[in-house]
Amino acid sequence: MPKLNPEELERYRNLLLQLRAKCTGGIAGLANTALGENGSESVSKMPTHPADLGTDTFEQEFSLTLLQNRGDTLKLIDAALQRIQDGTYGICETCGTRIPKPRLQAIPYASKCVQCASKAK
Numbered sequence: 001m002p003k004l005n006p007e008e009l010e011r012y013r014n015l016l017l018q019l020r021a022k023c024t025g026g027i028a029g030l031a032n033t034a035l036g037e038n039g040s041e042s043v044s045k046m047p048t049h050p051a052d053l054g055t056d057t058f059e060q061e062f063s064l065t066l067l068q069n070r071g072d073t074l075k076l077i078d079a080a081l082q083r084i085q086d087g088t089y090g091i092c093e094t095c096g097t098r099i100p101k102p103r104l105q106a107i108p109y110a111s112k113c114v115q116c117a118s119k120a121k
């Protein structure tokens with residue numbers, strides 16, 4: 001699987017920062033704060049229909065995590081931002097394989113590949 005290039009990393013970083021704003025400012029905060037400046041572009045490129053993601057479990061996992069566990073999600077987002085700085089972003093922390101891009105697109109703070117994440121549950 002190809003390595004993430006700087007542009008892609010920057011895109012995921014923006015997604016993470018938007019999610020972070022959503023977590024800290026509440027759901028309504030997204031519309032007010034995260035969609036300003038350079039945020040709107042990456043949002044419009046995100047797949048909106050579950051079928052675009054290959055499976056709807058990504059989106060379900062995403063919204064459930066966000067609503068139920070905002071504090072934990074915030075920690076995961078910060079950890080992901082740290083991994084971007086460390087150059088380890090997008091690599092499964094359990095088995096070391098690259099996390100597929102559609103998964104990162106749906107869950108930018110994912111730290112495990114699909115296989116390892118399902119085993120961990």
Ligand SMILES: [Zn+2]
Binds near residue numbers: 093094096113115116
């Ligand atoms: Zn893995």
